[in-house]
Amino acid sequence: MNTSTTIRFGRTPTRYDAVSRLLHWLSLMLLIAQFGLGWLMPDADSMKTPAGLAAWHVGVGTSLLAVLTARLVWAVVRPSPGAAEQSGVLRFLATAVHVSLYAALLFVPVLGWINAGGRGWVVRLAGLWDMPQLAMPDSLGASIGEWHSASATILLILIGLHVFAVFVHQIGFKDGLLRRML
Numbered sequence: 001m002n003t004s005t006t007i008r009f010g011r012t013p014t015r016y017d018a019v020s021r022l023l024h025w026l027s028l029m030l031l032i033a034q035f036g037l038g039w040l041m042p043d044a045d046s047m048k049t050p051a052g053l054a055a056w057h058v059g060v061g062t063s064l065l066a067v068l069t070a071r072l073v074w075a076v077v078r079p080s081p082g083a084a085e086q087s088g089v090l091r092f093l094a095t096a097v098h099v100s101l102y103a104a105l106l107f108v109p110v111l112g113w114i115n116a117g118g119r120g121w122v123v124r125l126a127g128l129w130d131m132p133q134l135a136m137p138d139s140l141g142a143s144i145g146e147w148h149s150a151s152a153t154i155l156l157i158l159i160g161l162h163v164f165a166v167f168v169h170q171i172g173f174k175d176g177l178l179r180r181m182l
C-alpha cells in the first residue's frame, strides 16, 4: 500500500502532520546556524556584552528554546503519528534517541542562558524581548561555559546517531521512513 501521503489506519496517521514537520525542519535550520555561530563567534571571555556573532548566537539559541516549547506543546495535542514499523528493540532505541534529543534541546540552551547570566550578559528572546537573568554575574553560572559547550557536543552526537538511523532505514531497510517527516 502506498504510504507516501497521509493514509490513515483508523484515526492514526502514518506520517507526521504539517506543523510537526515544519517545526522539525525549522529546528534543523536554526541548529545549523547556531553551531556555526557558536564555533565562529569571538571568545566569550573577551565580551562584556554580546555583540555581533555572539548576539546572534544568543538570539538564535533563545529562538530554539521557543521552537522547542512549541514542539512539546504540539506533540501533546497533535494527531498521533503512530510508531514506525520496526522491531521492538529498534523502536525502543528510536524513542530513546528522540527523547534524548528533546532533552538536549532543552538543556543546551538553558546552560548557555545560565552562563550568559553569569557573564552579566542581557539575554533577549530572538534578540528582541528581555528574558529573566538565570544567574548573577560572577556566580557559579559564570564558570559553566564548558558545560554548555560539552552539552552542545552531546547534542551533535545525538543528531549524528539520529541521521545515521534515518540513512540505515532509507538505504538498508528501504522502508521509506524519511517520507514520514517530508
Ligand code: HEM
Residues within 6 Å of the ligand: 031, 034, 035, 038, 039, 043, 044, 045, 057, 058, 060, 061, 062, 064, 105, 108, 109, 110, 112, 113, 114, 115, 116, 123, 144, 145, 146, 148, 149, 152, 155
Ligand atoms: C541549542 C542551542 C545552542 C547550541 C547548539 C549552542 C552551541 C554552542 C557552541 C557550539 C558553542 C561554542 C563552544 C566552543 O567552541 O567551545 C557555544 C558557546 C556559547 N554559547 Fe551557545 N548554544 C546554544 C544556545 C545558547 C544560548 C541560548 C545562549 C545564551 C542565552 C548561549 C550562550 C553561549 C555562550 C555564552 C557561549 C560561550 C561559552 C564559553 O566559551 O564559555 N548558547 N554554544
Ligand code: HEM
Residues within 6 Å of the ligand: 024, 027, 028, 031, 075, 084, 094, 098, 099, 101, 102, 105, 159, 162, 163, 166, 177, 178, 179, 180, 181
Ligand atoms: C538531516 C537531518 C535530519 C533528518 C533526515 C531527520 C529525519 C527524521 C525522520 C525521518 C523522523 C521520523 C522518524 C520516525 O518516524 O520514527 C524524525 C523524527 C525526529 N527528529 Fe529528525 N531528522 C533530522 C534532523 C533532526 C534534528 C537536528 C533534530 C533535533 C535536534 C531532530 C529531532 C527529531 C525528533 C525529536 C524526532 C521525533 C519527533 C516526534 O516523534 O515528536 N531531527 N527525524
